Amino acid sequence: MLLGSIEAGGTKFVCAVGNENYQIKDQTTFPTTAPEETLQKTVDYFKQFEVDAIGIASFGPIEVRKTAPNYGFITDTPKEVWSNTDFVGFLTKTIKVPVFFTTDVNGSAFGEYVMSQLSNEDVDSLVYYTIGTGVGGGAIINGKLVGSLGHPEMGHVKVKRHPDDLDFAGVCPFHKDCLEGLVSGPTFEARLNKSGKDVPLTDPVWDIMSYYVAQAVLQVTLILRPDKIVFGGGVTSEKFLEKVRRDFATLLNGYVHVPPLEEYITMPEISNNGSATVGDFALAKRLLRE
Amino acid sequence: MLLGSIEAGGTKFVCAVGNENYQIKDQTTFPTTAPEETLQKTVDYFKQFEVDAIGIASFGPIEVRKTAPNYGFITDTPKEVWSNTDFVGFLTKTIKVPVFFTTDVNGSAFGEYVMSQLSNEDVDSLVYYTIGTGVGGGAIINGKLVGSLGHPEMGHVKVKRHPDDLDFAGVCPFHKDCLEGLVSGPTFEARLNKSGKDVPLTDPVWDIMSYYVAQAVLQVTLILRPDKIVFGGGVTSEKFLEKVRRDFATLLNGYVHVPPLEEYITMPEISNNGSATVGDFALAKRLLRE
Ligand SMILES: Nc1ncnc2c1ncn2[C@@H]1O[C@H](COP(=O)(O)OP(=O)(O)O)[C@@H](O)[C@H]1O
Ligand SMILES: Nc1ncnc2c1ncn2[C@@H]1O[C@H](COP(=O)(O)OP(=O)(O)O)[C@@H](O)[C@H]1O
Ligand SMILES: [Zn+2]
Ligand SMILES: [Zn+2]
Known part of the structure; x- marks a missing residue:
């Protein structure tokens, strides 16, 4: 074949x-x-x-x-x-x-789902986000792609603004300050006038961004209860996900059971x-x- | 049988x-x-x-x-x-x-799903919310219940506060001002010191509530793209859903395709x-x- x-x-x-x-x-x-x-x-x-x-x-x-x-x-x-x-x-x-x-994100979600199956992880449901030039998300539920009326647009959900970020308008061409408008790659240029790869993880902007991404994780956790949430895209790194896990833990505050956060919120298994x-x-x- | x-x-x-x-x-x-x-x-x-x-x-x-x-x-x-x-x-x-x-909400979601199938509606994916003493949500995706790590807790998502409602703390025992904390039945007693059934639809509190419910509808629309979103529970009425549809239309602003809103956001088919x-x-x- x-x-x-x-x-x-x-x-x-x-x-x-x-x-x-x-x-x-x-x-x-x-x-x-x-x-x-x-x-x-x-x-x-x-x-x-x-x-x-x-x-x-x-x-x-x-x-x-x-x-x-x-x-x-x-x-x-x-x-x-x-x-x-x-x-x-x-x-x-x-x-x-x-x-x-x-x-693209559904394809990636399915790839990560298949790989989890091959490595005998107990994963039936998985969400994949990319944070790159834009933000998108795809989901597998019970082994199938989600989206009956069309594909999801998870990058465009609304999130609560970070108190230190209220002056930033956001860059989404449709919504300004949706998730994509607040955390996609071009927000670095818009906020700091430089490229994301030149902004060290110690810069407070990363904490602002992780607060927004953690809210997206909270939304899908409460709505879908997936087994795993995978992040790809140029903006994502293991160090950034550490911040996302920290902020998600604060937001979730133990309300529902989730796996250990290093397994729940992860980089792609496929390199x-x-x-x-x-x-x-x-x-x-x-x-x-x- | x-x-x-x-x-x-x-x-x-x-x-x-x-x-x-x-x-x-x-x-x-x-x-x-x-x-x-x-x-x-x-x-x-x-x-x-x-x-x-x-x-x-x-x-x-x-x-x-x-x-x-x-x-x-x-x-x-x-x-x-x-x-x-x-x-x-x-x-x-x-x-x-x-x-x-x-x-309870998964059961109701499945009932509404089955009924849609029997009436030959093209419904593969459906979300059911109850707004009563509490707020809960269940979902069917591709004919199956959602929730791999456990059942969803859609009633406890975060929403953006309405400018005229900033003084209200919210009643959720866990989160104060999550969706349930802002729109469940007991919020009438907490906000107005009377029972919800005694608050006419002309009271502005209903517009505050519909703004919150519309945000929940927006979240599931972007994350799941379901065919239909059904509302039950003591607080829900067709007149209230008219307000929800109005606020959802404003929030969605044509961003993704959805069916005519009277078919998309509905009371239960089963009486x-x-x-x-x-x-x-x-x-x-x-x-x-x-
Ligand atoms: N190390 C980095 N830190 C932050 N942002 C980065 C980094 N590397 C690339 N980016 C940003 O990621 C975006 C590109 O994302 P990528 O996923 O590679 O492509 P695309 O989304 O176009 O498929 C650009 O906005 C780029 O500035
Ligand atoms: N017409 C109404 N308008 C607003 N709230 C109502 C109305 N009727 C009942 N409620 C409220 O709905 C809640 C009960 O919801 P219901 O779905 O009947 O029960 P439960 O959620 O306990 O199963 C109570 O808080 C009650 O005050
Ligand atoms: Zn957007
Ligand atoms: Zn709550």
Whole structure:
């Protein structure tokens, strides 16, 4: 069995083929340019292989409901040239195999879920957040992706403002001070006029950010009671998650049972941003079994 | 097939037997007194019938994880005499049939889900809130109950305070101004010194409350993207939900697609607080099929 993965990001596309054990056999990366050009490169890549199915983890928003007339499209994305792009249609015109189409964070969530299963962790439900250029979240509940009316938009929840941060307007183009507007990568430039990677963990801004992220963790804990919450994306680091755990413990105040926080709030098990690739392979494989 | 339902509330128990079409064949109600006495009455009731399985929708918190040593218990409830009561154990000592044990709101959520299915609505995912003496929420995602680490505690999420309500401390015994602390029935006594049923819908307190409930609806909308959100409990009314819809529309501001709000945010389809009974029957029936 040969499985395909397309991780379609706003900056770059990562295409890969792998076997049923999720081992990568070949991989390529190219920049995200105009839709036609980028998708043609994707098609040309997969033409070289005889894949049986493909999983796509795409930037969004996207239409994931099979019944929608524009199923398989990237819809009204801020990355304007990509608005209303028939991603799945373009691909399957040439590569005539079953395709599973979902968001980048859903793909990553599924990859982390599958890996937890393989390492015999008792994980049925898992939430994956990315904190990068934007903030997004995906969830697996009882082994299935969440989102009946469309995919979740967990990055855009409202949070309570930190008392030392009331002057900051927030950077979300839609909501200003939603979670994404307060903790995504570009907030470093907006708050401090420098890039996040140049802001040491001792800077108090990280404590402001961990307070917001901890509120998101509290929300999903009370609403979903997942087994595990995984954080990826350029802004995330183990040291930052230590702060998130500390603030979450304060907010939760023992109200409901959760696992030890180092196991509950974690970095991805799959290294090198590989979660979505594994998730795509697994989602493609599942298509063939159904 | 004869199915049993136990709706175990803090004030009263409703026991019923029904057939596989969820038609009630017999029903009884008695007050919730001491655990031994109340559970003995429950057992005596079911001794009269030959039920094949029983669904229990209980007040909580309860232990729903099959692997937990105290599975089937009501755990550390504020209703103190009931703390650490082995509900399922007491019942199955005498009534030796399969039992499905879940929360009151999960039972109601499942009842509403099943009814939507029967009326051919396209509902895979549904959230049910009760706003009564307390506030609780349960969810069905892809046809299954949510809650891997335990049942949700959706009533205790944090919300942003309404500018006209900043002086109100909130009544939640655990968190003061969580959702329950701001919108449960007893908040009427705490804010206005009278009972909720004596406060006309024109009183501005209802607009304060709808603002909070709308925030909860926004949170689950962004996190779960359910097909439908149902509200029950003594505080809820169609007129109140009109206010909730209005405030939710303002908060959502068109950000994600949702159905027409009169279909999305609704009163229960099953009348007379019967959602949990139908849910219990359906959960019991599902046990027999597995
Ligand atoms: N060490 C770091 N600390 C804080 N922010 C960082 C760090 N490294 C990268 N970032 C920020 O993360 C964002 C990029 O996130 P990333 O997940 O890599 O990409 P994307 O979200 O575009 O897929 C940028 O805003 C960048 O400034
Ligand atoms: N018409 C009403 N308007 C507002 N609150 C009400 C109304 N009727 C009952 N309540 C309040 O609802 C609460 C009881 O809720 P209910 O769902 O009936 O019971 P429980 O939550 O105990 O199962 C009480 O606090 C009561 O004061
Ligand atoms: Zn936003
Ligand atoms: Zn509370």
